[in-house]
Amino acid sequence: MSSNEPRGADVPSLFDGDLLANPHIGYARLRRTAPVHRTTTPDGEPVWLVTRYTDVRTALADPRLSLNKANARTSGAYQSSMPPELDGHLLNMDPPDHARLRRLISKAFTARRIASLHDRIEAMTEDLLDAVSGPHVDLMEALANPLPMGVICELLGIPTDTRHDFRAWTNTLLSPAAGAATESRQAMRSMYRFLVKVIADKRSRPTDDLLSAMIEARDEHDSLTESELVSMAFLILFAGYDNAVHLIGNAILGLLLHPEQMSTVRDGSTPIRAVVEETLRWNPPFPLGVRRFALQDLTLGGVGIPAGGRVWVSLISANRDEQEFDAPDDFDPVRTQAHLAFGHGIHYCLGAPLARLEAEIAISNLIDRFPNIRLALPADDLGWWPSFHKRGLQTLPVVL
Template identity: 40%
Template structure:
């Protein structure tokens, strides 16, 4: 049985490389004492993500047992169950039903229509940065507020309510770090909040926001139940910003580690989109996919995972599998993009289009405004989040380096 090494969250790739050299799947003890099978190869990851006997529903008997096992000393089982009826906890056919009801809300045309507003939010945030201030935390001032503002506006959550959401969401995402009491408190608060928001919509009429859309969606008379609706709003809120913050943060970090590449983008904004694809592969914001469990013995390579065991798919490792990518440690935006940073199979990220759009706008506007941006600390001083799920920084200290470029260039 392997343990996660002490420097895993800082530099996961040495460990992942060792594991891949030994086989596609390994039993690992996580920090909270939980044991899970971790899949590290690209082909095996895809196989597991689409396997019909590897499931997610925590309400089934096997699911409930797996969840209990997964809890370890963390607060997972203390979470308010009314938030558990969402896509990432659903298996077919229930998953197909939920997905069909929410997919239209993320249609490409709806996402494209958000471009002017996302650009305005990015510009407002950049306007607030004082170039004479010296060092600023770009995560706090830019990478975090941008996606949370977008997702709050999209859902119809008043923007002034976003601060408590940040705390609640962190308590839920960094589960190995959260206590049962913290988890209960955060999820109760989220339930109360969304109950209130839905009641307001029912009383005062619907708007053009996602909660209103989720309240009215219907497919042959089928609708989301109240708890499905608040669970979905919760999932979209958490999934919609925890990940995107770190796609922006990891992209900026990659670029600031290579200043000529950063500066070159100033005159080539069209090169930003392929660069983001390569960041998703090379240092994507999701470290391991969310928890799954086996409902039958499953062969992965020469290893058999027994029934009723927990399975984690290390997307960050699969995306650096040397059997699939040439020179995988090299950052090469011109390579073909077939990473699985947004997952694979039926749970493929619903917000991938929105995440790409936000990251592209965030980077383009930042580079246009601050072409001389520099990292304010050495690479070994950077602090990484200790999360199995999220690969991202705790802060990103930068030096804005001189006056911003005139707004004409924006």
């Protein structure tokens, strides 16, 4: 047993309510006392949680850590077991299958393709802000939730009248509440039936969208299997929506809590892009990287991990590592150190440019439209989603 193994009940666990409520305090303690921390799921299965920047960056690019659940020694069932029909996507694959699917999907996320969406995202943002009736408004409901859902659904070609259901399923899937494993499986089954119907409709009436292009790749070029087609549609819709929602919400909150930074954004001395990047470091919407499984016995951060052991890397902890960042708890958009919010290595997030663009446009239009915006209640009274899978606000009430 390594000397870095935790001792005593004061070391927080990934599944503690205290860590969910205030992750930054708990992770700071783990970085000091147990930077690679062996804990167990509520089902009693062992997992290793990696918290320091250097170890997280190493793990993200380590080929000895597999995303393929077939390499797990435990069941991997705790809130991560999907129906087989939704399993064939990039976050469950290693090379060469990972490279094959990534090449196919990356065509939809080129710099040119993302830039071409700018005017449409701008128009959607303006429409949402036009619909705001103040002075009191919940910005999660009015802006941060509907904008990414609208963008990703237009990109894929998902019908407008089905989008509310997918939002509800996503929230269920990411909840760690009691009974969530059963509810999550039900939500995933609903997602699967939903996507199968959408794909069937697209096959009979293709349009100029990403999902139609994926169906063509499946039917005419045999570039992916039917299971991979459904799974990738699920991943793009699921990940492309929820992460962008909370990037927007967390960035707006960061500025509202730091009026001096808001002032420099308004006068043009701090670019909106810098605010988005600092939000990704300071309060990333996705606290954990995708779970990984050791292909062999290995040592990470001085701690032994057995073959088949499940590893979670904490992006939210790595991005506030005192050994990597100066004054890491400060919201400072002018800092230059590189964060790990979108990952590192071959699994770096394909949707990162789109999420950045949505956040930049949403924040810029919001603060231009409402120069006197402020929080409607103390920051300590804001409600965060009780989930270690996402770091985001349930509501963001403001006065315009």
